[in-house]
Structure formats: structure tokens, C-alpha cells
Amino acid sequence: MKLLLKLCLFFIIILIVISIAASLYFFKVAQVRGPKSFINESNTPTSSPIYQDEKEFLNLNKETLTLTNDNLKLTAWYVPAEKTTNKTVIVVHGFNAKKEEMAAYGMLFHKLGYNVLMPDNRAHGASEGKLIGYGVTDSRDLIKWTERLVKQNANSEITYFGLSMGAATVMMASGQDLPKNVKRIIEDCGYSSVWDELRYQAKSMYGLPAFPILYEVSAISKLSAGFTYGSPEASSLVALSHNKLPTLFIHGDADDFVPTAMVHDNYAATKGPKMLWIVKHAKHSQSLTTDKAGYYAKISEFFAKY
Structure with missing residues (x-):
């Protein structure tokens, strides 16, 4: 029984670590300045209106x-x-x-x-x-x-x-x-809203539901930028x-x-x-x-x- 509890605790800790690492990654993708792989940077063609x-x-x-x-x-x-x-x-x-x-x-x-x-x-x-x-x-x-x-x-x-x-x-x-x-x-x-847009993008781009990643990324935003994605100001x-x-x-x-x-x-x-x-x-x-x-x-x- 003790071994089973230790294994469960170990897997829970692993899942938490993976979740936090994923949230930090997605926060960087979403909110940290820098090139974004999902945005094509190109010059306007001469044929464009x-x-x-x-x-x-x-x-x-x-x-x-x-x-x-x-x-x-x-x-x-x-x-x-x-x-x-x-x-x-x-x-x-x-x-x-x-x-x-x-x-x-x-x-x-x-x-x-x-x-x-x-x-x-x-x-x-x-x-x-x-x-x-x-x-x-x-x-x-x-x-x-x-x-x-x-x-x-x-x-x-x-x-x-x-x-x-x-x-x-x-x-x-x-x-x-x-x-x-x-x-x-x-x-x-x-x-x-920021929440609606990022929830849509999480599903569209990565096939991910809002829980738990988007909630965690939103919390990181609160700590780093001062607002959550679901707040009235967003x-x-x-x-x-x-x-x-x-x-x-x-x-x-x-x-x-x-x-x-x-x-x-x-x-x-x-x-x-x-x-x-x-x-x-x-x-x-x-x-x-x-x-x-x-x-x-x-x-x-x-x-x-x-």
C-alpha cells in the first residue's frame, strides 16, 4: 500500500511538473516579445491593392x-x-x-x-x-x-x-x-476577450482544452503582466x-x-x-x-x- 501511494504521488508530481513546464512554454509563445512561428512575416507583393x-x-x-x-x-x-x-x-x-x-x-x-x-x-x-x-x-x-x-x-x-x-x-x-x-x-x-481568443487558439492550433493549461498561463500573466485573461479589463x-x-x-x-x-x-x-x-x-x-x-x-x- 505504501509503495502504491508513493507511485501515485510520484506520478502526480511528474504531471504537475509537466503542466507547469507546458504553461511556461505557452506563456512565452503567447505573451513574451519575440518571433512567433505561427505568424508569417512577408512583404506586401507588388500586385497587392x-x-x-x-x-x-x-x-x-x-x-x-x-x-x-x-x-x-x-x-x-x-x-x-x-x-x-x-x-x-x-x-x-x-x-x-x-x-x-x-x-x-x-x-x-x-x-x-x-x-x-x-x-x-x-x-x-x-x-x-x-x-x-x-x-x-x-x-x-x-x-x-x-x-x-x-x-x-x-x-x-x-x-x-x-x-x-x-x-x-x-x-x-x-x-x-x-x-x-x-x-x-x-x-x-x-x-x-483575451480569454475567448486564447481559448479558441489553444483548441485551433494545439487541440488543447482550456483546462488546465490556459488557466495556468493566465495565472502566470497575472504575476508577470498584472492581468488574467478572464478579468473584466481583458x-x-x-x-x-x-x-x-x-x-x-x-x-x-x-x-x-x-x-x-x-x-x-x-x-x-x-x-x-x-x-x-x-x-x-x-x-x-x-x-x-x-x-x-x-x-x-x-x-x-x-x-x-x-
């Missing part, structure tokens, strides 16, 4: 701005509109991306006559930081950038635009006490339930990275004026490339209405 826009935006004169938040130095580009205006769009990139990859979106808003502020999220691009914030810490940084714009120009009229994790960032910011200068929000393919739905700003929701109907169903949950949650556009045949973060003319038209329609 957005290639020329990217090229033109990257050739524009840009001012590099910095600020410090949570003892991290954060970096952004600022591109003024051709004609002086108080209207600025803050363009927020996605997971493991950087501001340069948002050039086509910057050009979109530049063509529409807006100033463009394009930050690198913490732990991305030229900004400092080791831990990816999934929109939670990024939304706080976004508000800091907003306050900087308002300090420079009290008459600023600011629009938030975010793609993927950047979309979650702007949605999570929507539930906070924002400066009155923030007038509207545009989100493209953002998730309903939920776009919770934030949007307090949002009264006009919001445009965009999502591709072929998105298998952030499931299209999530946009319907986000749309239902917000309390302010809202528009929803589902882009046919668009995969994740590909709505602009898939239907560029429609994208420009829908953004212009939203600005004209709100």
Missing part, C-alpha cells in the same frame, strides 16, 4: 514622437494632414506587428484629410517592453498618446482605429474615462458595455484566426451609435486588401454620419 499606398505612406515626412508609461519608452510616428486640421486618427497595429505594417491604413486616413498618429505598442517595434499586453496594457498607452495630442492641441478631434489586437485595444479603451476629444472608434477584426465586451461613442465594426466572413462570430458579440455589447460591415471572402486582417474600394467607402460613410 495596398502596395502603392504602403509605399506612398512610408515616403511621407514623419515626425517620431516618444512618451513614457509604466517606465517604458514608447515610440510613434506622427504624419500631419496636407491641410491643417484638428482631426487625428490614432492607428493601432496588431499582435506581433509594428507601425510600419500599418502604412496602408495610415495612407487611407491621410488621403481622407486626417492627421495620423501611429504608435508601436509596448513590446513591439521601436517601443520598449517584454510582455505583450493583448489590448489591456495597450489601451492605457493609447490613452497616454491621446492625452499627449490633447495637451498639444486642446481642440483635437480624435478617432481610434485598431486592427486585430489593435482593435481589441481601442475597444478596451472605449470603456475607460476617455478625454472628451475622442469622438469615434473603428475596430477591424478584434476579439471579444474583455472587449465589458468595455463596450460602457461605450457610448459611435463605433464601426469590420470583420471578414472568412476569418479563422479571430472568428467572425466575435464581431457580432462586440456589436451587440456596445451602447453607442454603431455600424457593422462584414467583408465577403476576407480572411483575418485582410478586409482592406480584399475590398479596398468598399473599405474606403465604408470609412468615409462612417465619418460622414458621425
